[in-house]
Amino acid sequence: MTGTGIVHFGPGAFHRAHQADYVDRLLKQDPRWGIAAVSLRSGGTVEALKRQQGRYTLAILDAEIRFRTLAAHTRFFGPGEGDGVRALLRDPAIRIVSSTVTEKGYCLDGGGRLDFDHPDIVRDLADPAHPLSIVGWLALGLGDRRTAGLPAFTPLCCDNMVSNGRKLQAAVIDYARRLDAGLADWIAKEAVFPDSMVDSITPATGETLRTRVREQGYDDSIPVSREAYAAWVIEDVLPDGAPDLASVGIMLAKHVGAWEKAKLRILNGAHSTLAYLGLLIGHESVAEAMADRPLAIFVERLIREDIIPSLEPSPLDLDLYSRQILDRFRNPAIGHKLAQIAWDGSQKLPYRLLDPIAEARAAGRSVDRLAVPIAAWMLFVERKAQAGIEIVDPLAPRLAEIGRGGDPVDGLLALRQVFPERLAADDLFRNAVARAAAQMRKAGPLALLTEELANA
Numbered sequence: 090m091t092g093t094g095i096v097h098f099g100p101g102a103f104h105r106a107h108q109a110d111y112v113d114r115l116l117k118q119d120p121r122w123g124i125a126a127v128s129l130r131s132g133g134t135v136e137a138l139k140r141q142q143g144r145y146t147l148a149i150l151d152a153e154i155r156f157r158t159l160a161a162h163t164r165f166f167g168p169g170e171g172d173g174v175r176a177l178l179r180d181p182a183i184r185i186v187s188s189t190v191t192e193k194g195y196c197l198d199g200g201g202r203l204d205f206d207h208p209d210i211v212r213d214l215a216d217p218a219h220p221l222s223i224v225g226w227l228a229l230g231l232g233d234r235r236t237a238g239l240p241a242f243t244p245l246c247c248d249n250m251v252s253n254g255r256k257l258q259a260a261v262i263d264y265a266r267r268l269d270a271g272l273a274d275w276i277a278k279e280a281v282f283p284d285s286m287v288d289s290i291t292p293a294t295g296e297t298l299r300t301r302v303r304e305q306g307y308d309d310s311i312p313v314s315r316e317a318y319a320a321w322v323i324e325d326v327l328p329d330g331a332p333d334l335a336s337v338g339i340m341l342a343k344h345v346g347a348w349e350k351a352k353l354r355i356l357n358g359a360h361s362t363l364a365y366l367g368l369l370i371g372h373e374s375v376a377e378a379m380a381d382r383p384l385a386i387f388v389e390r391l392i393r394e395d396i397i398p399s400l401e402p403s404p405l406d407l408d409l410y411s412r413q414i415l416d417r418f419r420n421p422a423i424g425h426k427l428a429q430i431a432w433d434g435s436q437k438l439p440y441r442l443l444d445p446i447a448e449a450r451a452a453g454r455s456v457d458r459l460a461v462p463i464a465a466w467m468l469f470v471e472r473k474a475q476a477g478i479e480i481v482d483p484l485a486p487r488l489a490e491i492g493r494g495g496d497p498v499d500g501l502l503a504l505r506q507v508f509p510e511r512l513a514a515d516d517l518f519r520n521a522v523a524r525a526a527a528q529m530r531k532a533g534p535l536a537l538l539t540e541e542l543a544n545a
């Protein structure tokens with residue numbers, strides 16, 4: 090009988106295509122590690138998972154197309170089922186509590202620390218026994234372990250942030266300290282929060298995929314798709330009794346930082362660049378944007394001349410890694426929408442592009458090229474706001490207000506949740522962004538890209 094050893098918050102498409110695939114294989118050799126799927130804010134996916142007894146289709150859309158059935162989930166918790174989650178977190182069989190709640194789900198401020206003014210954190214601190222946020226849930230669950238004299242479980246952050254484990258650790262400890270200093274100290278001493286790097290291109294599921302899966306003979310309302318490539322690197326600090334993750338191809342590494350940074354800056358940085366520039370030009374998918382020669386050449390050059398220098402020295406072969414990533418972007422089978430990547434820009438740009446920009450400035454390197462995707466994001470915000478189209482972003486109301494008011498460059502630079510004070514006050518950076526934005530507004534992004542190529 091399959092047991093439950095992992096609790097996962099946020100069983101969206103990425104978790105079900107990536108982590109659940111590794112765990113599905115792990116279960117074949119060790120049945121203790123089934124996943125409890127927790128989605129307390131929206132019930133659709135967990136209800137469907139429950140209805141399908143945890144089974145759903147993973148479509149690998151790449152040079153070869155394959156369909157597999159995964160069955161890694163054993164328990165299901167939707168809205169109103171928080172008591173069951175709390176009881177499960179007390180079960181000593183639960184060793185890992187992982188999360189994919191997206192960058193915004195951790196309620197961090199622009200400096201990467203817990204934002205005590207975030208409405209969810211204000212609300213959780215007022216009623217800590219019934220949390221909304223992942224930070225509140227981890228503190229509650231760890232507090233119950235401490236009271237029961239049980240060892241801590243291991244929180245495992247699987248979202249695209251630099252030092253994601255360390256950030257989550259600081260957030261949970263800071264939160265707990267407001268409630269009980271003894272608990273904060275206990276968490277600091279007893280719980281490990283590994284950093285991790287997760288990678289596999291996973292588009293949001295749409296009707297096309299559902300139809301395709303139905304044609305294969307599966308009646309499945311929650312299929313997921315991804316490319317063939319998948320990687321997961323976890324900091325090698327898991328306590329005794331953890332699952333044998335290496336046996337299913339998960340890499341355990343002493344320092345995950347080099348992987349995290351390379352992946353966030355090269356893959357995700359290039360993705361966001363393709364998304365904002367590509368959407369302004371009129372493309373829909375990543376593969377389509379990569380087929381646009383000036384745009385593809387711009388992104389290659391951005392990686393080679395601006396992003397890689399921000400990562401050196403590195404133990405990784407960054408040239409090879411970049412070439413592989415650009416090949417993955419050309420995958421025509423996956424239909425990865427630029428609009429999906431453009432979501433939550435205010436949360437994504439800091440790790441992907443603003444960190445390398447700040448480092449380039451500190452090292453005296455030019456930021457002209459790196460400023461182009463930032464300007465493209467600003468024009469994207471402006472365009473949506475002026476057309477009255479909703480922006481998918483936790484700062485959407487503020488972005489729309491700035492975007493409606495004319496040239497958004499200075500208004501957006503003033504957002505401390507996005508741009509650190511020092512960068513926003515840096516004239517050289519500001520002027521590079523303003524220049525790129527003005528050029529693109531006047532002659533369109535393609536003209537700027539072509540000019541950039543001619544000057545190179």
Ligand code: CS2
Nearest residue numbers: 288289290291357360429430
């Ligand atoms: C993408 C990522 O949507 C986005 O912002 O850049 O989801 C990307 O596909 C994954 O991180 C790849 O591992």
